[in-house]
Amino acid sequence: MELQSLCVILPLLAGVALDKLLGDPMWLPHPVVGFGRMIRFFEHSWNRGGNRRFKGAVAVLLLVAGVFLVSYFVMKYAFAYSSWLGGIISATAVFFCLAGKTLIDEVRMVFDAMEVSLEKGRLQVSRIVGRDTKELDGQEVRAAALETLAENLSDGVIAPLFWYLLLGVPGMLTYKMINTLDSMIGYKNERYRLFGFCAAKLDDAANYIPARLTALLMVAVSGHPSLLKFVLRYGREHASPNSGYPEAALAGILNCRFGGPHNYFGELVYKPFIGSNERTFERRDADVAIRINRYAELLMIIIMVAAIYMSCGYLPLR
Secondary structure, three states: OOHHHHHHHHHHHHHHHHHHHHOOOOOOOOHHHHHHHHHHHHHHHHOOOOOHHHHHHHHHHHHHHHHHHHHHHHHHHHHHHOHHHHHHHHHHHHHHHOOHHHHHHHHHHHHHHHOOOHHHHHHHHOOOOOOOOOOOOHHHHHHHHHHHHHHHHHHHHHHHHHHHHHHHHHHHHHHHHHHHHHHHHOOOOOOOOOOOHHHHHHHHHHHHHHHHHHHHHHHHHHOOOOHHHHHHHHHHHOOOOOOHHHHHHHHHHHOOOEEEEEEEOOEEEEEEEEOOOOOOOOHHHHHHHHHHHHHHHHHHHHHHHHHHHHOOOOOOOO
């Protein structure tokens, strides 16, 4: 295997291994926290007065372009100085950009909490969803956790890996900035509807292929290729142009129903149902969903390693 392939594959595997071992430890400074502070600065300074959509677009352009350019030149000079230094920085970036272990741990803790009490389940699921959880019943708490597990397999695992494959560390970090922008200002409420418009649309574009790829990987590892028809039928029913596809894949695998009305920041939002089997969720549903997540990520990594090896000599700067 040529050196260029090794400089991409080894940091990838090292970063994935670190994610599996450490997850997202609270004691370790995370670059997304820094992204959040930069976003808050622009939001507090510019999300006022007139021309909010334009100002939001300029803020997105500055932040996204800034992350890409800074990371591009850091990687360029790191590899020029030492392949080891470049590899260490790449592995660290992959580790920070993945959320596989953390997501699985959080969903497992929701189901653990529900075995104690509904209140504990509501509190635990509030850590991973953006909706109001105070009045959710047990079925809704479990559904929220499973929906989030499917959606964030795309946002937190497959999409970062996809952009790493295409554009290396700069692409991966830039995707994380886009995703963080959407999670902070991409809401369709009074405060963010105009200022966050560009952030939401850019996130939709960045996740268009990864979301569908995630659903395909989930169906592939389930061993039931016929579920693709289910995904194609229900994936487009979601209010988001992307989230419905991985959610539909999991709904098909579990033979269940997701969606329905949710409370977001005091506003009742009606989401179309994904699936038709309105059954009670059980602990085994979480176990199956977690297994599907792990296998889908593993299949993605195998595909990436093969693609990187075969495309040696045509790789972008990592």
